[in-house]
Amino acid sequence: MSVRHRRPLLVATVLAGAGLALTACGPDNTDTAAGPAPSASNTVAAKPTVGGPAPAGAPTTGTGARPTTHAPSGGSTKSGSGGAAGGPCDVQNLSIHLSARSGAPSQRVIEVQNKGGGACTLSATPGVDLGNSATRDQSKNLKPILAAGTMRYTVAAGKTAYVVLDLDPSGATAGTTPSINEVNVLADDEDGNMPLASIQNFPLGADAKVLNPSMGMYRATLAEAVASVASAPN
Incomplete structure (x- = not known):
C-alpha cells in the first residue's frame, strides 16, 4: 500500500521595517473520502530478533522500536472522525497496546491512550505492517488494506482511540501467509509527525x-472500530 503524506510548511520572511506573521492551519475538519486502493509494500529496514508469542487474548505492550528506513504505513486512502481541534502528539504521552478481540479470533484491537494534558491529532489510522520478528529483511512485510478517507483523528486528553486489525477477514485456514508473528505500529502515520523510533x-x-x-480507522469506541474495519475492502 502507498500513502500520500502531507506536511505543512511554514515560511517566515523578515522585511526591513515591517513584520509579517504567518499562521498554520489546524487539523482537517472535512472528510474527503476516496476510493480504496490495493495494499502495497513499503520498505522496512533490517531488525534484530525480539519478542515472543503473546498469550491468546491477553493485552500486549509494544517492545519498542527497531531501526527502519520508512515508518510502516497503510496503502489505501484513509479517513477518520476527529473531535475538537488538537495539536501534534508527543509519543511520550501515548500508551499503545494490542490485544485479541474476544469472539473474533482473527481480529486484534490496537488501543492508543492519550495520557497528556491536552488533545492531540493522529493520522486517520496508525501505520501498521506485519512480519516475522526473526527476519532481518523486513522489506516484504504485509500492509493491511484500509477503509477509505483522509481526515485526521483527534484524541482528547485522557481518552483512548481504538483501531481493529483483521488478520484474516476471509477466515481461511489454507493459503495463509506463513511465519507472520509480529505487528509493527506507529501511532501517527503522517510523514514526519513522529520519529521512526x-x-x-x-x-x-x-x-x-x-x-x-x-484495518479500520481510529474510533472513540471498540464497537465503532469494529464497524470501521468491516467497511474495508476484502
Whole structure:
C-alpha cells in the first residue's frame, strides 16, 4: 500500500521595517473520502530478533522500536472522525497496546491512550505492517488494506482511540501467509509527525493466520472500530 503524506510548511520572511506573521492551519475538519486502493509494500529496514508469542487474548505492550528506513504505513486512502481541534502528539504521552478481540479470533484491537494534558491529532489510522520478528529483511512485510478517507483523528486528553486489525477477514485456514508473528505500529502515520523510533512491535504468536489483512480507522469506541474495519475492502 502507498500513502500520500502531507506536511505543512511554514515560511517566515523578515522585511526591513515591517513584520509579517504567518499562521498554520489546524487539523482537517472535512472528510474527503476516496476510493480504496490495493495494499502495497513499503520498505522496512533490517531488525534484530525480539519478542515472543503473546498469550491468546491477553493485552500486549509494544517492545519498542527497531531501526527502519520508512515508518510502516497503510496503502489505501484513509479517513477518520476527529473531535475538537488538537495539536501534534508527543509519543511520550501515548500508551499503545494490542490485544485479541474476544469472539473474533482473527481480529486484534490496537488501543492508543492519550495520557497528556491536552488533545492531540493522529493520522486517520496508525501505520501498521506485519512480519516475522526473526527476519532481518523486513522489506516484504504485509500492509493491511484500509477503509477509505483522509481526515485526521483527534484524541482528547485522557481518552483512548481504538483501531481493529483483521488478520484474516476471509477466515481461511489454507493459503495463509506463513511465519507472520509480529505487528509493527506507529501511532501517527503522517510523514514526519513522529520519529521512526516510536514504532512499537507486538508479538502475534507463531500460529497466527494472516491472509489479505484489513484495518479500520481510529474510533472513540471498540464497537465503532469494529464497524470501521468491516467497511474495508476484502
